[in-house]
Amino acid sequence: MIKGRTFMAIVVVFAFWYLLAYVFKTQILPYPHLVFSALLPSLGKGLGGHFLVSTYRILLSLLWALILAVPFGLYLGRRRRIDELVSPMIYLIYPIPKIVFLPLILLLFGLGDLSKIFIIFIIVFFQILVTTRDAAKGIDEEQILSVLSLGARPKQIFLHAIFPACLPKILTSLRISIGTSIAVLFFVESFATENGLGFFILDAWSTLDYLSMYTGIMGMGVLGVIFYEGVDRIERKYCRWMFNP
Amino acid sequence: MIEVHNLAASYSEKGSKKIVFENLSFEVSSGIPLSVIGPSGCGKTTLLYLLSGLKKPEKGEILFRRERLNGHQREIALVLQHYGLLPWKTVFQNASLGLRIRGFSKKEMKETVLPILQELTIDHLLDRFPNQLSGGEKQRVAIARALALRPSLLLLDEPFSSLDAFTREHLQNLILNICRQRELALVHVTHSIEEAVFLGEKALVMNEGRFDLLSINGVGMAARNSEYRKSDNFHQYCNLLRGHLKR
Numbered sequence: 001m002i003k004g005r006t007f008m009a010i011v012v013v014f015a016f017w018y019l020l021a022y023v024f025k026t027q028i029l030p031y032p033h034l035v036f037s038a039l040l041p042s043l044g045k046g047l048g049g050h051f052l053v054s055t056y057r058i059l060l061s062l063l064w065a066l067i068l069a070v071p072f073g074l075y076l077g078r079r080r081r082i083d084e085l086v087s088p089m090i091y092l093i094y095p096i097p098k099i100v101f102l103p104l105i106l107l108l109f110g111l112g113d114l115s116k117i118f119i120i121f122i123i124v125f126f127q128i129l130v131t132t133r134d135a136a137k138g139i140d141e142e143q144i145l146s147v148l149s150l151g152a153r154p155k156q157i158f159l160h161a162i163f164p165a166c167l168p169k170i171l172t173s174l175r176i177s178i179g180t181s182i183a184v185l186f187f188v189e190s191f192a193t194e195n196g197l198g199f200f201i202l203d204a205w206s207t208l209d210y211l212s213m214y215t216g217i218m219g220m221g222v223l224g225v226i227f228y229e230g231v232d233r234i235e236r237k238y239c240r241w242m243f244n245p
Numbered sequence: 246m247i248e249v250h251n252l253a254a255s256y257s258e259k260g261s262k263k264i265v266f267e268n269l270s271f272e273v274s275s276g277i278p279l280s281v282i283g284p285s286g287c288g289k290t291t292l293l294y295l296l297s298g299l300k301k302p303e304k305g306e307i308l309f310r311r312e313r314l315n316g317h318q319r320e321i322a323l324v325l326q327h328y329g330l331l332p333w334k335t336v337f338q339n340a341s342l343g344l345r346i347r348g349f350s351k352k353e354m355k356e357t358v359l360p361i362l363q364e365l366t367i368d369h370l371l372d373r374f375p376n377q378l379s380g381g382e383k384q385r386v387a388i389a390r391a392l393a394l395r396p397s398l399l400l401l402d403e404p405f406s407s408l409d410a411f412t413r414e415h416l417q418n419l420i421l422n423i424c425r426q427r428e429l430a431l432v433h434v435t436h437s438i439e440e441a442v443f444l445g446e447k448a449l450v451m452n453e454g455r456f457d458l459l460s461i462n463g464v465g466m467a468a469r470n471s472e473y474r475k476s477d478n479f480h481q482y483c484n485l486l487r488g489h490l491k492r
Contacts, residue, residue, distance in 0.1 A: 146329025149297055150343035150394070151317040160342065164333040241333045241374040 027210055035218065038211035045212065050200040051219050054189065057113065057196065058181050058223065061120035065177065069128035070170055074162060076129075077136020094126045099187065106192075116188040116196075123184055124177035131173035135166040168242060171235050178227045182220055197223070246430045247296065247314075247321075247398060248272040252305035254291045265291050267304065271449055271458050275397065278424060278431035280445030280461070282438065282486065287451040289434040290326070293400050296432060297323040309398070319347075322391035326402040328383045330375040330390075336362070337371045340389040361389045365419070381412035385419075392423065399424065401433035405440065414471070417443055421469055438490070442482040443469060450489045457489050 014032050021031045039047075076083040098119060109115035139162060147161045189198025197219050204212035236243060253267035265288035273279045281289050294300040296307060298317045307314040309321065322343075330339050338345075340362060341354040349357070362368040365385040375383055384404060391399060401420070405413040421444065424431045435441050441448050442461050450457040461482040464473055473479055 142325050142327050142329050143331055145294075145299060146325055146331070147342070147346075149299055149317070149323040149325070149329070150346050150390070151319060152346045156346050160334075160346070161331060164331070167333075239333065241376065244374050244377055 027208075030211055030214060035211055035214040039215050039218075042212050042215035045200075046195075047200060047212075047215055047219060050195055050197050050216070051223065053195045054185055054197040054220075055223060055226075057117050057120065057188075058178075058185060058227065061117050061181055062124060062174065062177060062227075064117075064121045065125040065128050066170075066174065069125045070132050073129045073132025074136045074158075074166060077133040077139075077166075078162065083133065083137075090126065090130065094130065098122045099184075111192040116185075116193070119188050120181045120184050124181050127177050127180065128170070128173045131176075132166060132170055135169035136162060139165045168235070168239050171231055171239070174231050175228060178224060178231070182224050186220070246272075246274050246310065247432075248308040248311075249296075250306050250308070252292075252295065252307065253303040254288060254295060254300070255303040256291075262303075264303070266451065266454060266456075269305070269456055271456075273398070273430050273432055273447075275428050275430040277446045277462075278421075278433070278444055280441035280448045281432065281434045281451065282436070282441045282448055282490070283451030284490070285436075287453070289451060290402055292451075293323065293402050293432065293434050296398075297321055297400050299323070319394060320397045321400065322394050322396035322398070323400045324384075324387045324391050324402065324404055326404075326406065328375075328387040330383055330386055332375050335372050335374055336367060336378070336386050339375070339386050340393055343390060343394045357395075358389065358393050361392050364423075365389050379412075380408050381416060384408065384412075384416055388420070388423070392427075396429065398430045398432070401431070403434055403436060406436065413440075414474075418470065420444065438483050438486045439474070439479075441486060442479060443474060448486055450486065452490060459485065459489065461486065 017032050021029050076086055101122075102119070105115050105118055109118050143161050143165060144157060147157050152160065185196070186198040186201070189196035190202050193199050197216050200219070201213050201216035204210070204216060249269060249271050251267075252269040254265040255262045256265060257263075269292070271279070281292060283289055291300065295302050296314075298314055298321065309318055314321075331342070334342065337358065341349075341358045344354045344357060359368060362371070365388060367382055367385045367389065370378065370382060370386075375386070378386065404420070405416055408416065417440065420431070420433075423429065431444070433440075433444055435444075446460070446462045448457075448459045448461050450459065464478065
């Protein structure tokens, strides 16, 4: 069920859209109700399938980035000397737009899903890595001492102190990564594929089918909402302490 | 119960070792609480970390029940200056953390922790998180967590420094009662002369590498109450400590 604030946000976005469509009066920016009326025909053209393919690509990229970047970031954050060695390498690679490696990635992973998933993964990996590392660095040492003073072993220190302390920031980095990954998704689905929302949007654009194009854009919006809502739910469940001021 | 022989502690700064203190010797037995007092940076907290096994001494040795202390020891409980509560754990989870780490079952944890929380009158806060508690309540949870391990030596690091005067005095009384009832040995670090005299029967004054071990045994633990705070005896010991700190 849509909550009050979400409903208000939808109203504001659509009101703004209506206003722009009214001002510009162009086929390239149709009224929202016309886009909604094109939703059923778009589903007939396979919009649902494209949506699922994009969801799969984003989900897999984010999962792999989390699985690899979170433990590595936590390790670097708690090992100052290794961090001092590794950080310069991270700072060297992080700002380079990973898209420039596209020819190499296509050569290594082929034209299929793997290369697309890898590009999204490698971009969000660094965002999650740097945020997680900084979160682990910033843990209040008294919290570690407190668990240590109870006789905790390294695994228990990680479980009771380090991971829970970093979780809110990991989830923040995940939120940032969702936005980035959907932006990159559009790019990676613009070549060597015939499925995914990016392909659907570009295909509709090339045939001047603007109504279908906007249904694809709305699909990307819905994709973002689903992922963001998922992260919010995880946060409400596992970071309950933050919501009890 | 605990003996300290020729203890020295140091820390590293820019690659070189700086001595915090050296040649420190004293002993603590149950029923004779020790107050450690001195200016900031004299090594009071470092001493407490050494006694708890969290740090290793540079030189010397610490004997607990005549055995050399080497790392964490279950019978020694430490309450940190800012309580050391984990914000993501509820009062019950925080208080039972030591037991959970030792693999106690949920039933055993409840049986051990709930009576302690009742004794400390915080059993109605079981499901609250630390950010929902007052300073005094947080301090009680930290004490409950320490007591849950059934320690024989309780170490307190400036336990009441951030509390208001009323709560501070109330908790000081509570600590003395707990130590008396459970026959706990107590070492507590403080900045406050009054607190050192009220809680301690001996005082270790640490000042610029010099140590003075003083007897401040005004009255027995049972007689330390609001009246004792007003007595001439209490003020005399406060002045004695003040004199040693100014030397």
